Amino acid sequence: MVDIATRVYNHKWKVDTIVHSLLDTDFYKLLMCQSVYRNKPDTTVTFSLINRTKSIRLAELIDEGELREQLDHIRTLRLSRGESTFLRGNTFYGKRQMFRPDFMEWFEGLQLPPYHLEKHDGQYELTFEGKWPEVMMWEIPALAVLMELRSRAVLRTMGRFELQVLYARAMTKLWEKIEKLRQIDGLKLADFGTRRRHSFLWQDWAVQALLEGMEGKFIGTSNCLIAMRREVEAIGTNAHELPMVYSALTNSDAELAQAPYQVLADWHEEHDGNLRIMLPDTYGTEGFLARAPEWLAKWTGIRIDSGDPATGAETAIRWWRARGEDPREKLVIFSDGLDVDKIAELHGQFAGRVKVSFGWGTMLTNDFRGLAPNDGLAPFSVVCKAIAANGRPTVKLSDNPNKAMGPVDEIARYKRVFQVGKQAAMDVVV
Amino acid sequence: MVDIATRVYNHKWKVDTIVHSLLDTDFYKLLMCQSVYRNKPDTTVTFSLINRTKSIRLAELIDEGELREQLDHIRTLRLSRGESTFLRGNTFYGKRQMFRPDFMEWFEGLQLPPYHLEKHDGQYELTFEGKWPEVMMWEIPALAVLMELRSRAVLRTMGRFELQVLYARAMTKLWEKIEKLRQIDGLKLADFGTRRRHSFLWQDWAVQALLEGMEGKFIGTSNCLIAMRREVEAIGTNAHELPMVYSALTNSDAELAQAPYQVLADWHEEHDGNLRIMLPDTYGTEGFLARAPEWLAKWTGIRIDSGDPATGAETAIRWWRARGEDPREKLVIFSDGLDVDKIAELHGQFAGRVKVSFGWGTMLTNDFRGLAPNDGLAPFSVVCKAIAANGRPTVKLSDNPNKAMGPVDEIARYKRVFQVGKQAAMDVVV
Numbered sequence: 001m002v003d004i005a006t007r008v009y010n011h012k013w014k015v016d017t018i019v020h021s022l023l024d025t026d027f028y029k030l031l032m033c034q035s036v037y038r039n040k041p042d043t044t045v046t047f048s049l050i051n052r053t054k055s056i057r058l059a060e061l062i063d064e065g066e067l068r069e070q071l072d073h074i075r076t077l078r079l080s081r082g083e084s085t086f087l088r089g090n091t092f093y094g095k096r097q098m099f100r101p102d103f104m105e106w107f108e109g110l111q112l113p114p115y116h117l118e119k120h121d122g123q124y125e126l127t128f129e130g131k132w133p134e135v136m137m138w139e140i141p142a143l144a145v146l147m148e149l150r151s152r153a154v155l156r157t158m159g160r161f162e163l164q165v166l167y168a169r170a171m172t173k174l175w176e177k178i179e180k181l182r183q184i185d186g187l188k189l190a191d192f193g194t195r196r197r198h199s200f201l202w203q204d205w206a207v208q209a210l211l212e213g214m215e216g217k218f219i220g221t222s223n224c225l226i227a228m229r230r231e232v233e234a235i236g237t238n239a240h241e242l243p244m245v246y247s248a249l250t251n252s253d254a255e256l257a258q259a260p261y262q263v264l265a266d267w268h269e270e271h272d273g274n275l276r277i278m279l280p281d282t283y284g285t286e287g288f289l290a291r292a293p294e295w296l297a298k299w300t301g302i303r304i305d306s307g308d309p310a311t312g313a314e315t316a317i318r319w320w321r322a323r324g325e326d327p328r329e330k331l332v333i334f335s336d337g338l339d340v341d342k343i344a345e346l347h348g349q350f351a352g353r354v355k356v357s358f359g360w361g362t363m364l365t366n367d368f369r370g371l372a373p374n375d376g377l378a379p380f381s382v383v384c385k386a387i388a389a390n391g392r393p394t395v396k397l398s399d400n401p402n403k404a405m406g407p408v409d410e411i412a413r414y415k416r417v418f419q420v421g422k423q424a425a426m427d428v429v430v
Numbered sequence: 431m432v433d434i435a436t437r438v439y440n441h442k443w444k445v446d447t448i449v450h451s452l453l454d455t456d457f458y459k460l461l462m463c464q465s466v467y468r469n470k471p472d473t474t475v476t477f478s479l480i481n482r483t484k485s486i487r488l489a490e491l492i493d494e495g496e497l498r499e500q501l502d503h504i505r506t507l508r509l510s511r512g513e514s515t516f517l518r519g520n521t522f523y524g525k526r527q528m529f530r531p532d533f534m535e536w537f538e539g540l541q542l543p544p545y546h547l548e549k550h551d552g553q554y555e556l557t558f559e560g561k562w563p564e565v566m567m568w569e570i571p572a573l574a575v576l577m578e579l580r581s582r583a584v585l586r587t588m589g590r591f592e593l594q595v596l597y598a599r600a601m602t603k604l605w606e607k608i609e610k611l612r613q614i615d616g617l618k619l620a621d622f623g624t625r626r627r628h629s630f631l632w633q634d635w636a637v638q639a640l641l642e643g644m645e646g647k648f649i650g651t652s653n654c655l656i657a658m659r660r661e662v663e664a665i666g667t668n669a670h671e672l673p674m675v676y677s678a679l680t681n682s683d684a685e686l687a688q689a690p691y692q693v694l695a696d697w698h699e700e701h702d703g704n705l706r707i708m709l710p711d712t713y714g715t716e717g718f719l720a721r722a723p724e725w726l727a728k729w730t731g732i733r734i735d736s737g738d739p740a741t742g743a744e745t746a747i748r749w750w751r752a753r754g755e756d757p758r759e760k761l762v763i764f765s766d767g768l769d770v771d772k773i774a775e776l777h778g779q780f781a782g783r784v785k786v787s788f789g790w791g792t793m794l795t796n797d798f799r800g801l802a803p804n805d806g807l808a809p810f811s812v813v814c815k816a817i818a819a820n821g822r823p824t825v826k827l828s829d830n831p832n833k834a835m836g837p838v839d840e841i842a843r844y845k846r847v848f849q850v851g852k853q854a855a856m857d858v859v860v
Contacts, residue, residue, distance in 0.1 A: 005597040010440035012586050167435040
């Protein structure tokens with residue numbers, strides 16, 4: 001018998017909102033936001049959505065009105081009392097009161113700033129401009145909205161049983177991955193899949209599946225809301241936007257060369273232990289490590305986010321040894337382009353030589369490859385990056401030239417300043 | 431745990447369609463349609479929606495786009511193979527092959543004709559013009575759509591728990607009615623509530639509740655689709671549109687005076703037994719019976735659809751006696767403005783004196799009075815009537831002057847021709 005009230009409730013929705021909370025974002029955004037709020041609160045920054053998979057014509061798939069509804073809805077969100085209590089009271093990385101009272105007060109009053117949306121050549125041009133601490137909070141929800149609206153556009157064409165089978169297959173697929181991964185002794189793995197998830201509910205399901213299936217090898221999620229709801233650790237430290245914006249703000253090549261270290265000096269002030277994880281690839285890992293100040297070798301670990309991950313890890317190991325550090329005491333977090341085989345391979349290569357951990361993203365929360373007609377639900381590569389700071393363009397090089405971004409002449413200048421030589425190009429899948 | 435496939439299915443609906451079948455209509459429409467298809471197939475008729483409850487400003491409550499989507503969807507409907515098999519193979523009123531093969535063939539090809547929709551003074555002007563057999567099939571789905579869109583407009587403002595409580599209360603209310611009604615010995619009652627139902631699902635629930643609760647006193651439903659699905663009798667005979675259109679087509683007062691009897695003469699040709707039920711009130715019951723031909727007194731029964739029902743029934747009883755008929759052998763069907771108390775009262779007054787049956791409508795399928803804020807879900811009085819035939823206006827007088835419709839001069843002429851004297855005005859609630 002039909003439950004009429006539930007039936008009416010389910011179908012009366014005008015807008016099925018995607019992001020329901022300001023905490024539905026990656027934890028490192030909050031850590032970085034607090035740092036920015038302290039160190040660079042008045043910097044004007046522009047974030048921009050960039051769909052690197054040009055074959056997916058988002059503006060043709062996704063209705064502009066629907067997109068605006070979702071973005072407008074996000075602008076109505078405020079940190080709720082319970083969310084604030086969680087941030088103020090919870091232990092993050094073993095530390096209480098990770099978030100300072102002045103930051104929390106600011107966060108409680110935060111409304112995300114306006115967005116600017118245009119269509120161009122089948123793609124959306126979505127930009128956010130304003131004070132850095134405010135604008136930066138758009139990145140993850142904007143990506144999640146784009147990803148989920150694209151999923152919905154495809155799901156809309158599918159029948160009820162197709163949907164049942166789709167999710168049954170997706171669940172089976174993920175569960176089989178978990179069954180393989182849990183056989184790896186000593187594995188430590190976190191969910192890093194918020195930004196490219198198939199949908200919120202799917203990420204939430206994935207976290208619950210990991211929690212049940214990974215037998216303690218699942219260490220947490222980058223998603224702050226899911227961490228709160230499922231009572232797991234919130235995971236994350238810092239990202240490229242910090243060196244990108246710090247660098248854009250410099251006034252000379254000499255200042256520029258120091259900017260990535262200035263970021264970490266500010267971070268050093270604020271955090272210790274497992275939060276002292278450097279992300280060395282923004283302007284090339286080799287050069288970054290070669291020129292790094294002594295104190296950085298004391299940091300807890302490194303995150304490898306572009307280029308060949310094994311090469312990056314070997315580079316770090318050599319560097320630690322050269323600086324008199326014991327790599328076995330150091331943490332290497334792999335977070336780029338991971339799936340089961342790559343995780344197993346990297347774990348086999350590095351476990352014991354360093355402490356290893358994995359931030360598993362897209363292939364955890366959006367591996368719908370082969371599950372929909374015309375592979376319409378396969379994940380794709382969309383990012384939302386700081387492209388300008390105080391009117392100056394930002395640059396990212398990374399260890400993969402296919403991930404480089406910024407004006408051509410500035411890229412050339414950054415390559416010169418950071419002494420980046422020839423880089424191996426790798427396909428960017430997701 | 432959320433069933434993601436079901437969740438996605440529930441919320442991806444662009445249009446939650448209201449009418450899903452050409453059989454989601456009253457059974458008498460099909461009987462009348464077959465009669466019209468045989469006797470007056472080329473008559474051009476205009477049907478028009480009339481909201482008698484002016485305080486309900488439908489065009490402000492209901493979005494025009496949503497209304498058009500629902501009406502457009504109805505135009506995509508065709509009789510399905512299973513539905514055709516049901517109509518061809520089922521027994522209706524104890525008779526097989528009620529629907530002739532030529533009619534069925536026509537019905538299988540039927541697409542409802544275009545509609546014309548305008549807004550005026552907070553109301554919708556919704557008209558249908560075309561061949562009578564096609565246009566007449568719009569009446570019930572058009573009404574059902576208007577009623578349910580109005581329900582939805584109000585339901586949309588309610589929260590999940592409000593909805594649970596709303597339907598819990600509505601179910602309780604209806605069940606209590608059933609508990610009272612089933613205590614009436616010998617009661618025979620049918621669902622006549624399609625046109626003013628709260629929603630399709632609610633009517634379907636009401637029929638199932640009657641089926642379980644009425645202990646054999648529930649004899650069927652006017653809704654052809656629900657009759658098919660729930661395997662109960664489809665109930666209904668004929669309605670005012672037949673004498674209204676027949677009358678409009680006449681060329682003299684003398685022809686006009688005979689038109690209502692011509693309708694029943696055509697019906698007499700086609701049907702016998704329990705389908706020979708006359709509806710005498712179109713131009714006043716008193717005069718209709720007084721001037722009726724002898725053969726009409728032999729008919730099985732009468733349906734009382736306006737005016738004071740007890741008065742109407744007493745008039746019929748006197749008339750049968752005067753014509754030498756035994757009223758105890760005759761069937762009186764009450765179908766106007768019924769609820770539990772009125773049903774009990776009429777049953778008490780007439781059971782034994784005549785065979786009594788009830789066609790329970792709005793207060794069965796839409797008694798949401800007092801259940802929503804500002805009584806926003808209380809039923810209201812909307813009809814969809816034939817207003818013109820071959821370019822001439824139709825007229826209805828009925829036994830309640832508040833239900834009269836047509837141009838003023840034509841009403842006066844009809845009153846003269848049918849010798850209608852003073853009538854008692856009664857409020858039209860639903």
